[in-house]
Amino acid sequence: MDENQIADIVSRVVARLGNGNGGAATVASTSKPAPASAPSNGGIGIYQTVNEAVAAAKASFLTLDTHPLEERKLMIAAMRKSALREVELLAKMAVEETGFGRYSDKVLKNTLAVEKTPGPEILQPIAFTGDNGFSLLERAPYGVIGSITPCTNPTETVISNAIGMIAGGNAVVFNAHPAAKNVTAHIIHMLNEAIISVGGPANLLTAVAKPTVESAGELMKHPDIRLMVVTGGPAVVKAAMNSGKKVIAAGPGNPPVVVDETANIEDAAKHVVDGASFDNNIVCVVEKVLICVESVADRLKAAMKSHGAFEVNGQNLKKLEKLVIERAPQGPGDHGVINKEWVGKDAWKILRAIGVEADESVRLVVFEADKGHPLVAMEQLMPVLPLVRVKDVHEGIALAIKVEHGFGHTAVMHSTNVDHLSKMAMEVNTSIFVKNGPSFAGLGYGGEGYTSFTIASPTGEGLTTARNFTRERRCVLKDRFRII
Ligand code: NAD
Numbered sequence: 192m193d194e195n196q197i198a199d200i201v202s203r204v205v206a207r208l209g210n211g212n213g214g215a216a217t218v219a220s221t222s223k224p225a226p227a228s229a230p231s232n233g234g235i236g237i238y239q240t241v242n243e244a245v246a247a248a249k250a251s252f253l254t255l256d257t258h259p260l261e262e263r264k265l266m267i268a269a270m271r272k273s274a275l276r277e278v279e280l281l282a283k284m285a286v287e288e289t290g291f292g293r294y295s296d297k298v299l300k301n302t303l304a305v306e307k308t309p310g311p312e313i314l315q316p317i318a319f320t321g322d323n324g325f326s327l328l329e330r331a332p333y334g335v336i337g338s339i340t341p342c343t344n345p346t347e348t349v350i351s352n353a354i355g356m357i358a359g360g361n362a363v364v365f366n367a368h369p370a371a372k373n374v375t376a377h378i379i380h381m382l383n384e385a386i387i388s389v390g391g392p393a394n395l396l397t398a399v400a401k402p403t404v405e406s407a408g409e410l411m412k413h414p415d416i417r418l419m420v421v422t423g424g425p426a427v428v429k430a431a432m433n434s435g436k437k438v439i440a441a442g443p444g445n446p447p448v449v450v451d452e453t454a455n456i457e458d459a460a461k462h463v464v465d466g467a468s469f470d471n472n473i474v475c476v477v478e479k480v481l482i483c484v485e486s487v488a489d490r491l492k493a494a495m496k497s498h499g500a501f502e503v504n505g506q507n508l509k510k511l512e513k514l515v516i517e518r519a520p521q522g523p524g525d526h527g528v529i530n531k532e533w534v535g536k537d538a539w540k541i542l543r544a545i546g547v548e549a550d551e552s553v554r555l556v557v558f559e560a561d562k563g564h565p566l567v568a569m570e571q572l573m574p575v576l577p578l579v580r581v582k583d584v585h586e587g588i589a590l591a592i593k594v595e596h597g598f599g600h601t602a603v604m605h606s607t608n609v610d611h612l613s614k615m616a617m618e619v620n621t622s623i624f625v626k627n628g629p630s631f632a633g634l635g636y637g638g639e640g641y642t643s644f645t646i647a648s649p650t651g652e653g654l655t656t657a658r659n660f661t662r663e664r665r666c667v668l669k670d671r672f673r674i675i
Contacts, residue, residue, distance in 0.1 A: 292471050451604075483581070588618060
């Protein structure tokens with residue numbers, strides 16, 4: 192698809208979404224017939240109120256329960272096919288609407304969510320047999336799940352949650368970040384359309400047309416929501432934890448990357464630049480602070496420059512700090528405030544804003560910092576990476592643990608010393624720990640294993656899948672059914 196074709200589709204989608212307010216066009220403008228229950232306000236599953244969105248999802252869930260399991264697999268396959276067809280459009284819409292990230296990286300992220308989020312196959316039953324008979328453990332749906340999504344991975348989170356939650360037999364009500372409501376409404380509409388196209392019920396996925404923090408709060412308290420899944424920063428995690436419901440919370444991170452004297456420096460440099468600049472650093476798992484053993488720090492920095500990093504120091508560093516830090520952290524537990532204007536922006540644009548000429552090949556700004564530098568503690572969400580020198584790997588691991596703030600999210604290490612790798616793996620205690628690769632290998636991009644865009648560290652599920660979106664049920668037959 193070329194730029195013009197994408198631009199044409201974007202304008203048609205925006206027209207259907209009614210200028211972002213879900214008010215103009217109707218589902219009749221789509222290629223599939225509108226289901227009777229679909230609202231005429233911006234797409235299949237998009238409603239004006241939380242109550243309407245929950246009621247529609249509940250009705251849809253009750254219908255889904257009567258559909259054969261095989262049909263659920265068809266729905267997931269149709270969702271994947273439809274989303275894969277439009278990853279370029281989704282990437283373009285997300286960059287345009289939120290102003291964050293890199294188009295090409297968003298294409299990769301959406302493709303990853305479509306292709307590597309596990310479906311129903313991850314829900315294998317467990318059987319116990321013995322002298323006392325047979326017990327079967329199966330995974331049942333919760334019913335209607337509430338999902339609050341971030342502006343940093345808006346469509347990826349919806350795709351990944353939708354596949355996992357429907358695979359588990361649930362319906363979902365989404366509350367998007369207000370800054371990503373149009374692209375979220377679009378992906379929800381498209382996925383619903385795909386489900387309907389293979390005979391699935393309408394409105395398995397719903398959302399409010401104008402999501403706000405208030406509508407998110409309403410969703411958290413709604414009596415028909417059995418499980419809340421939240422993906423975002425500390426405020427939404429705290430609010431969800433106080434909701435009185437079962438919560439799966441995917442919170443913030445500040446992933447440190449440690450490079451020791453035994454590392455393959457050339458590889459480490461490339462991986463750090465690739466990881467820390469991925470989608471302009473807005474992904475929660477990507478490298479946010481670089482900690483390097485003194486003896487190899489110069490070599491690492493030089494190699495990083497050959498892979499797209501640009502170093503700032505002196506007066507330019509002062510200008511950079513002034514530009515991107517709104518308020519530095521004031522003490523323990525306070526992580527400061529980053530200047531949102533520069534979140535997710537290209538490195539070369541940030542450089543030009545401080546008067547440094549840089550071309551578009553620059554992917555990452557790197558600067559030397561002491562341990563107490565505000566950006567070492569802050570989740571910057573922009574391609575600006577502090578490099579801290581330490582005397583040895585032990586000091587490096589201790590600092591990594593400190594700056595990770597106990598989030599338990601993600602950490603990375605480059606080393607060829609098995610003892611060093613094992614020590615950090617054990618001590619850093621994060622949901623994801625990547626060795627000798629870019630952080631995103633931990634998401635299954637260039638690394639083994641499935642993906643998820645909801646990495647639940649505070650509540651402990653890690654990379655969430657349909658297993659986490661289902662409840663366990665046990666059925667026991669006494670004294671029979673063992674066949675040996
Ligand atoms: P954000 O916290 O500003 O918003 C996330 C969602 O929560 C949005 O839908 C927002 O409207 C809602 N929200 C915010 N405060 C709320 C409150 N008090 N009550 C109810 N709802 C509230 O985050 P963002 O800027 O969209 O995303 C970036 C943050 O999310 C970063 O901290 C990043 O690390 C984190 N994140 C984590 C994961 C993960 O899997 N762990 C994935 C993506 C993003």
